[in-house]
Amino acid sequence: MTPPLLELRHVCKAFGKVVIADGINLTLNENEGLGIIGPNGAGKSTLFNLITGDLSPNGGDILISGKSVLSQRPHQRCRSGVGRSYQIPHPFGKMSVFENVLTAATFGGAAAMGEAEAMSLEILGVTGLLNDVNTPAGKLTLLKRKRLELARALSTRPRLLLLDEIAGGLTEAEVQALISTIRDIRRSGVSLIWIEHIVHALLATVDRLVVLNGGMFLADGDPHEVMRAPDVQRIYMGVEPA
Numbered sequence: 001m002t003p004p005l006l007e008l009r010h011v012c013k014a015f016g017k018v019v020i021a022d023g024i025n026l027t028l029n030e031n032e033g034l035g036i037i038g039p040n041g042a043g044k045s046t047l048f049n050l051i052t053g054d055l056s057p058n059g060g061d062i063l064i065s066g067k068s069v070l071s072q073r074p075h076q077r078c079r080s081g082v083g084r085s086y087q088i089p090h091p092f093g094k095m096s097v098f099e100n101v102l103t104a105a106t107f108g109g110a111a112a113m114g115e116a117e118a119m120s121l122e123i124l125g126v127t128g129l130l131n132d133v134n135t136p137a138g139k140l141t142l143l144k145r146k147r148l149e150l151a152r153a154l155s156t157r158p159r160l161l162l163l164d165e166i167a168g169g170l171t172e173a174e175v176q177a178l179i180s181t182i183r184d185i186r187r188s189g190v191s192l193i194w195i196e197h198i199v200h201a202l203l204a205t206v207d208r209l210v211v212l213n214g215g216m217f218l219a220d221g222d223p224h225e226v227m228r229a230p231d232v233q234r235i236y237m238g239v240e241p242a
């Protein structure tokens, strides 16, 4: 039987007394799209940092395609197929958009230069940045910075793409354009975990939704059903039961 693409087994993480993960289990299969929501500070970004190796768990195991990656450094996990965007984009501000994507393709994705150049241009097309190839990344608008963040993650050729709040701060029209881009990416066979407060963007793109709260998943299942669950309405949206 094919192992899941990603598996978290009893993962624990705390910063002092702040418990982020209290024995979390999570499975993501190939081609699956998962959304993560939860109150501010619940530990959603920290969960990504544990998956990518930016942080180490205090306990438990993290497996990619059935193999533990705990001993792998972040760049090694990236080359194993885990690509991510960061909540706050930090592009190389003085380098052009093209150079930023090329750097991610060659360093993160270990692509040879000729291949990386062609792939970077293709990804800049997919992410709507072709008119900005020569623009210094530091001069981009918020929307385009977020698109560059997505382009940099894609150029590492991920099998698993982790997106951290890339819709925040965008207009509704920009969110709709982003939804369409994410659907195209999913159709290309990339598996997705998307942390997002803009819930309708998740409902339009993912198969499953989990709610992180108090170090554990409060709910895990069909996105619409999860959003209707009374506990989720109470904790995430502040709706008191009738």
Ligand SMILES: Nc1ncnc2c1ncn2[C@@H]1O[C@H](COP(=O)(O)OP(=O)(O)OP(=O)(O)O)[C@@H](O)[C@H]1O
Pocket (backbone or CB within 6 Å): 015, 018, 020, 038, 039, 040, 041, 042, 043, 044, 045, 046, 047, 087
């Ligand atoms: N490296 C760190 N050292 C100490 N505390 C940290 C560290 N990283 C995160 N935290 C704390 O862990 C908690 C969870 O942070 P995290 O950014 O993962 O939450 P989040 O769910 O992504 O929040 P948001 O929705 O606001 O982005 C916060 O209290 C944060 O201050």
